Amino acid sequence: MIGESKKAVGGCLCGAIRYTVTGPTIFVSQCCCKDCQKATGTGHTTIFGIRKDQLEMAGTPKRFTSEGDTGGTVTRHFCGTCGGRLFTTGDLPGEQLVIMQAGSLDDPNQVSPESVIYTKDAPVWDFFDPELPKFEAMQPRER
Numbered sequence: 562m563i564g565e566s567k568k569a570v571g572g573c574l575c576g577a578i579r580y581t582v583t584g585p586t587i588f589v590s591q592c593c594c595k596d597c598q599k600a601t602g603t604g605h606t607t608i609f610g611i612r613k614d615q616l617e618m619a620g621t622p623k624r625f626t627s628e629g630d631t632g633g634t635v636t637r638h639f640c641g642t643c644g645g646r647l648f649t650t651g652d653l654p655g656e657q658l659v660i661m662q663a664g665s666l667d668d669p670n671q672v673s674p675e676s677v678i679y680t681k682d683a684p685v686w687d688f689f690d691p692e693l694p695k696f697e698a699m700q701p702r703e704r
């Protein structure tokens with residue numbers, strides 16, 4: 562995880578969009594949901610949660626909004642030039658959570674996965690650390 566008040570920087574592949582996040586991260590997970598698979602073209606995506614006020618952006622990502630699993634909509638933010646995935650937000654009232662793509666960090670080793678979520682959708686060929694707690698869908702947590 563990125564510790565309290567610690568900074569981490571990242572951005573897309575072409576560099577048109579850069580960001581700084583300030584810790585602490587709320588969670589770090591491997592997400593195997595169908596939407597993550599389609600959006601990234603991989604078996605799962607590695608994500609970490611922060612609040613909106615912990616993210617500073619330079620550049621304007623493109624957005625794609627689809628229906629979420631738990632009601633409301635989910636918006637995926639990505640670079641319109643290189644297609645690099647950056648983060649995901651929801652529209653539920655009071656929603657402050659931003660779900661960052663860990664691979665967009667300049668140093669992805671600043672976070673390490675703590676759980677695997679949406680295992681019900683995981684392809685059989687994907688592999689996960691056997692030590693990590695696994696959840697069929699969303700991991701229950703306090704906001």
Ligand SMILES: [Zn+2]
Nearest residue numbers: 573575640643
């Ligand atoms: Zn880009």
Ligand SMILES: [Zn+2]
Nearest residue numbers: 592593594597
């Ligand atoms: Zn997902």
